[in-house]
Amino acid sequence: MKVIRGRVWKFGDNIDTDLIAPGKYLGLPYEKLLEHILEPANPEFPSKVKEGDIIIAGKNFGCGSSREQAPRGLKDLGVGAIVAESFARIFFRNCIGIGLPAVTCSGVAGNFQDGDEAELDLRTGILKNLTTGKSFQTSKLPDMMLEILETGGILEMLKKGTF
Amino acid sequence: MGKTIAEKILSEKSGKDVYAGDIVVAHVDRIGLQDGTAPLTIRQIEKIGVEKLDGAKKTFFFIDHSSPSPRRELSNDHNLIRSFAKKSGAFLSDVGNGNFHQIMAERFAKPGDLIIGADSHTCTAGAFGAFATGMGSTDVAVGIILGKNWFRVPETFKIEVTGETPSGVYSKDIMLEIMRVVRADGATYRALEFTGETISAMTMEERLTLCNMAIETGAKTGICPSDNKTREYLKEMGRESDFREIKPDEDAEYEKEFNIDVSDLPPLVAKPHSVDNVVSVEEVEGTDVNQVYIGTCTNGRISDIEVAVKILKGRKVDEETRLIVTPASKRVYLEALRRGFLEIIMEAGGIVNPPGCGPCVGIHQGVLGDGEVCISTQNRNFRGRMGNPESEIYLASPATCAASAIEGKITDPRRYL
Structure with missing residues (x-):
């Protein structure tokens, strides 16, 4: 599993799916929705996020609706991983299902600033803040979930006949 | 085990x-x-x-x-x-x-x-x-x-x-x-x-x-x-x-x-923008509301509409407030029709939407304007839920919502029962 490295986009607690994928853009063509992903929480995010960037957030990230456009939008904008104090269940399951790494890490929100550089090794679970030089141990995902992520999502597994 | x-x-x-x-x-x-x-x-x-x-x-x-x-x-x-x-x-x-x-x-x-x-x-x-x-x-x-x-x-x-x-x-x-x-x-x-x-x-x-x-x-x-x-x-x-x-x-x-223990529970309201931001209705009474929404998978059933209608009957919705009601299903809609509930809502100055989710998802049938406040029977009051991040949503029971529609401000329903 590759190491993910990029700019930190920092968010607080209870970032809900209406902030990530606002309902009013859901019926528009998908490319239009992508222009508004996380916009209410940080208007710069959709235009400036780059491949491999890492979201660091507080508690209950992704709470609310089951809309898969939320994690999918983040993935398609290039987000390499999300590390949060905790995730809402459906959002977390969606991330794994579509192959977007999501791990929890206690105290992570207090140790990263927006704009820091970070690196995450999913295999070891080590998260580094390259700006401050500090390292953190994230929770280890169960093997089944790592396998889904490595395959690129649950449908890819299904195609291969390994589900 | x-x-x-x-x-x-x-x-x-x-x-x-x-x-x-x-x-x-x-x-x-x-x-x-x-x-x-x-x-x-x-x-x-x-x-x-x-x-x-x-x-x-x-x-x-x-x-x-x-x-x-x-x-x-x-x-x-x-x-x-x-x-x-x-x-x-x-x-x-x-x-x-x-x-x-x-x-x-x-x-x-x-x-x-x-x-x-x-x-x-x-x-x-x-x-x-x-x-x-x-x-x-x-x-x-x-x-x-x-x-x-x-x-x-x-x-x-x-x-x-x-x-x-x-x-x-x-x-x-x-x-x-x-x-x-x-x-x-x-x-x-x-x-x-x-x-x-x-x-x-x-x-x-x-x-x-x-x-x-x-x-x-x-x-x-x-x-x-x-x-x-x-x-x-x-x-x-x-x-x-x-x-x-x-x-x-x-x-x-x-x-x-x-x-x-619910023996002494007062009517409650969840304030914007989080579902657990819960206070008693007394704490927010008097807050002006532009829109009142009764419906959704949470509270759009016949018993919900019945409670609202008991409060609305013979009264008028505040002139500067919109009341929107969405029966949750066709079955609920037809029963509300047969029992005269829809007529009471319309006579009071409310609007009845076709069965469905109504404005709860922020796509249609009652998107809020900038700075507007809505009290709703729905389940979520996240910022932007009803289509506009510049608006505010309070969550409450159908009774609290109906009483609030009449006064144009958040109202304790117990005064109407």
Whole structure:
């Protein structure tokens, strides 16, 4: 599993799916929705996020609706991983299902600033803040979930006949 | 070792003896989708090109979120759903029939079922003693293809509710009190089991309100044991034979137990922008509201409209306030029509939407303007939920909403009863 490295986009607690994928853009063509992903929480995010960037957030990230456009939008904008104090269940399951790494890490929100550089090794679970030089141990995902992520999502597994 | 209801249902559906923490592959009984999530599911299935869909016959599509469609892109999505349902043999509930969770309750959900849905409020059906949980579009695609999916058996929180519910206080208020105690992420990954004398005394419609909002605590599902009330409701819906007794073992193990005594509970309100930002109605009385919304899978049932109509009858909605009512289903709409409720709402100055989700999702039928305030019977008050991040949403019972519509400001419903 590759190491993910990029700019930190920092968010607080209870970032809900209406902030990530606002309902009013859901019926528009998908490319239009992508222009508004996380916009209410940080208007710069959709235009400036780059491949491999890492979201660091507080508690209950992704709470609310089951809309898969939320994690999918983040993935398609290039987000390499999300590390949060905790995730809402459906959002977390969606991330794994579509192959977007999501791990929890206690105290992570207090140790990263927006704009820091970070690196995450999913295999070891080590998260580094390259700006401050500090390292953190994230929770280890169960093997089944790592396998889904490595395959690129649950449908890819299904195609291969390994589900 | 005794089992919770969640452990019992997942054991039965996986054919294994499982407990909290186990990961299982289990057969599902019902798969639901709505027009916001179904197009992605269908595209995922078409992308991988599987022909044989083992779950198609237990799949139900509901066109309820944008219904009728306000935009051409959504109209095209609706047509995609219609043609896929026809081709695959799945059930289709088209424009005008009402919302997913209400129709699931009226026609399909039964005790002991394992139900998945591409909608977070799929947990509503837990009121029947079912294990019902929301997932994303891709996970539901897996369910449609295989007729099964993987589940982590959740730990359970036992929520025991006791005491006689005071006048002017409803199951919505009780659930807001549970929200206040458990918090918006307090039950993440857990199942909630609702029990106690107050739950036993509740009608099925009241239990549906409770289970609907289980997700707002982060829970995977909210479940009520099935009992005679469940049987009576199923009988009323013409399907008494779907009844089965579902209850936990006496020695089931719970991760946590909460006791909620409702004897002195006042009507409650969740303030913007979080569902657990709960205060008594007295604390926010007098807050001006531009729009009042009564409806949704939380509180759009006939008993909800009846409570509102009792308050509205012979009165007028404040001149500067809009009252919007959306019956949750066609069945509810027709009954409200027959009983004269819709006439009372219209005479009072309110508007009646077609059955469905109405303005709750922020797409149509009542999007809020900048700086506007709405009090609603829905389940979520997140910033932007009703289509505008510059607006504010308060959550309350149908009675509090109806009283607030008359005064144009948040109002204690007890003065109108």
